[in-house]
Amino acid sequence: MNEIQELYQQVILDHNKNPRNFGAIEHPSHFAEGHNPLCGDHLDLYMNIEEGIIKEVRFNGSGCAISKASASVMTTILKNKTITEAQELFKSFQEAVTSDTETLIDEINLGKLAVFCGVREFPARVKCASLPWHTLINALEGKQESSIEIQSENHGK
Amino acid sequence: MFKFKIQEGLKVIQPGQLVEFPVAQIRGDFPILQRIVHNKPLIYFDNAATTQKPRSVIDTITNYYTSYNSNIHRGVHYLSQLATDDYEKARKIIQKFINAGSSDEIIYTRGATESINLVAATYGRANLKSGDEVLISYMEHHSNIVPWQIICEQTGAKLIVAPIDDNGDIILEEFNKLLNDRTKIVSIVHISNSLGTINPIKEIIDRGHRYGAVVLIDGAQSVQHAKIDVKTLDCDFFVFSGHKIYGPTGIGVLYGKRAILEKMPPYQGGGDMIKSVRFERTIYNDLPYKFEAGTPNIVGAIGLGEAIDYLHSIGIEAIANYETRLLNYATHVISEIPGVEIIGKAKHKSSVISFVIVGIHPHDIGTMLDVDGIAIRTGHHCTEPVMHRYGIPATSRASFAFYNTFEEIDYFAESLKKVIKMFS
Numbered sequence: 001m002n003e004i005q006e007l008y009q010q011v012i013l014d015h016n017k018n019p020r021n022f023g024a025i026e027h028p029s030h031f032a033e034g035h036n037p038l039c040g041d042h043l044d045l046y047m048n049i050e051e052g053i054i055k056e057v058r059f060n061g062s063g064c065a066i067s068k069a070s071a072s073v074m075t076t077i078l079k080n081k082t083i084t085e086a087q088e089l090f091k092s093f094q095e096a097v098t099s100d101t102e103t104l105i106d107e108i109n110l111g112k113l114a115v116f117c118g119v120r121e122f123p124a125r126v127k128c129a130s131l132p133w134h135t136l137i138n139a140l141e142g143k144q145e146s147s148i149e150i151q152s153e154n155h156g157k
Numbered sequence: 158m159f160k161f162k163i164q165e166g167l168k169v170i171q172p173g174q175l176v177e178f179p180v181a182q183i184r185g186d187f188p189i190l191q192r193i194v195h196n197k198p199l200i201y202f203d204n205a206a207t208t209q210k211p212r213s214v215i216d217t218i219t220n221y222y223t224s225y226n227s228n229i230h231r232g233v234h235y236l237s238q239l240a241t242d243d244y245e246k247a248r249k250i251i252q253k254f255i256n257a258g259s260s261d262e263i264i265y266t267r268g269a270t271e272s273i274n275l276v277a278a279t280y281g282r283a284n285l286k287s288g289d290e291v292l293i294s295y296m297e298h299h300s301n302i303v304p305w306q307i308i309c310e311q312t313g314a315k316l317i318v319a320p321i322d323d324n325g326d327i328i329l330e331e332f333n334k335l336l337n338d339r340t341k342i343v344s345i346v347h348i349s350n351s352l353g354t355i356n357p358i359k360e361i362i363d364r365g366h367r368y369g370a371v372v373l374i375d376g377a378q379s380v381q382h383a384k385i386d387v388k389t390l391d392c393d394f395f396v397f398s399g400h401k402i403y404g405p406t407g408i409g410v411l412y413g414k415r416a417i418l419e420k421m422p423p424y425q426g427g428g429d430m431i432k433s434v435r436f437e438r439t440i441y442n443d444l445p446y447k448f449e450a451g452t453p454n455i456v457g458a459i460g461l462g463e464a465i466d467y468l469h470s471i472g473i474e475a476i477a478n479y480e481t482r483l484l485n486y487a488t489h490v491i492s493e494i495p496g497v498e499i500i501g502k503a504k505h506k507s508s509v510i511s512f513v514i515v516g517i518h519p520h521d522i523g524t525m526l527d528v529d530g531i532a533i534r535t536g537h538h539c540t541e542p543v544m545h546r547y548g549i550p551a552t553s554r555a556s557f558a559f560y561n562t563f564e565e566i567d568y569f570a571e572s573l574k575k576v577i578k579m580f581s
């Protein structure tokens with residue numbers, strides 16, 4: 001596979017076209033909004049958490065293929081996870097997409113998230129992949145109103 | 158009998174274009190164009206963001222630091238004199254370039270952004286009061302919006318925005334209606350960086366003057382594509398950046414009419430902008446130094462002068478002519494690709510093409526093209542209101558310079574088709 005096929009793996013293209021758990025939850029117990037000013041990506045994340053377990057998770061919004069697929073894959077694996085497990089997943093995901101390209105990644109441990117390893121080759125796109133995960137952490141921390149602004153080189157000459 | 162011969166394609170040489178543009182030779186002047194990116198030859202289509210530098214500009218910068226680096230206006234020594242001479246010579250080159258009446262009317266700044274901020278903070282603060290109005294348009298760059306918002310907040314003046322139509326043209330009837338006796342400043346972009354629209358600035362300037370307003374023209378995207386004559390235009394201020402006209406970053410120009418500049422309070426205080434300093438009273442320097450506090454970007458100014466000399470060696474009309482052909486060809490080629498929609502279809506356009514592809518985010522397009530060695534820009538291009546106007550988060554933008562070629566446009570179109578195939 002070349003770099004670009006590594007980035008846009010079939011799974012990613014599929015989730016981009018047919019995002020899972022797409023849409024709002026009417027009265028979510030947890031909610032957060034994510035925004036990436038560089039590309040205008042916008043994401044609303046809704047969750048119902050009962051006794052520390054994520055019972056339902058959905059998202060809405062618009063964005064590039066990477067951020068949309070990342071959100072979609074994230075929602076599929078979060079279901080029935082505890083909050084601690086979700087935080088652990090966030091950590092492994094972040095490590096995988098921000099590690100330098102020489103580092104070997106434990107793809108088995110990452111499971112479905114391994115398809116995002118190709119993002120490492122494209123530093124400009126790491127923020128796209130992480131946006132849903134940062135939004136998740138905000139939602140878990142109860143920052144419902146806050147919108148996360150991932151700091152980026154937002155020029156636009 | 159006289160007969161027309163219909164020829165195919167857009168590369169037809171039409172009368173007036175009989176002289177081929179020496180693009181191969183010109184490309185040789187720009188070392189960076191030899192670069193390989195992702196194992197592909199670089200195709201640089203991000204010229205509206207910043208332009209590449211010809212060898213002569215690069216050499217000028219190297220030569221300055223290698224052989225006569227020193228501070229200006231403050232030394233009796235030999236090198237200081239050389240640096241001062243070249244710094245001031247560049248001012249004269251710029252003066253002639255835009256046909257200003259005097260080199261005193263050419264003020265060095267860091268770029269178009271600082272030039273606009275300077276006018277807002279000095280002229281704006283001194284002349285605006287509650288109830289006054291500043292008139293801009295919907296297609297302004299953030300640098301021609303935010304400085305006015307700041308000064309309006311401080312003075313109680315109001316920011317008024319003239320609308321644009323679906324093609325990306327200012328709606329002149331609406332613009333005219335928004336002008337009135339309260340309009341104190343009109344600040345309008347000459348060529349839009351996100352839409353490519355060339356605005357009818359002469360008409361806008363004359364209209365503004367009829368109501369007693371001063372008119373600032375943001376020429377960040379126009380000096381490199383068209384002959385500018387500030388005397389004929391009769392604008393009160395004209396601003397541009399060096400890095401967009403093949404010069405270095407960190408240098409820009411504010412042109413202002415002498416009578417207005419003389420009445421304006423200074424911008425920053427410090428060395429060079431004063432005649433004498435006493436604790437009781439400081440006397441400010443004459444134009445243009447009154448607005449140039451501190452050690453300036455000396456090599457930037459000299460490099461900008463060199464870039465303008467380089468442009469003259471090719472001829473701004475030949476450049477404009479060739480870039481129009483690139484624009485027409487690219488518009489034609491891109492419009493033929495199913496699913497691609499061009500944003501910005503003004504009657505008069507410069508070599509900027511913004512576009513969207515249904516169902517594919519600009520960011521993904523940008524990454525895909527990048528891997529093919531093609532540099533374009535994706536995003537809102539610092540014109541968020543334009544994006545809101547069209548109800549889109551972002552566009553992809555290809556912007557051409559005179560070192561680009563028809564072949565590069567063909568390759569770009571093929572690459573775009575690959576993107577569409579991959580995401581369909």
Ligand SMILES: Cc1ncc(COP(=O)(O)O)c(C=O)c1O
Pocket residue numbers: 156157205206267268269270271298300301346348349350375377378398539
């Ligand atoms: C139309 C327009 N105005 C102003 C600017 C600001 O220029 P600079 O960032 O060089 O100050 C730009 C640059 O992007 C522009 O395109």
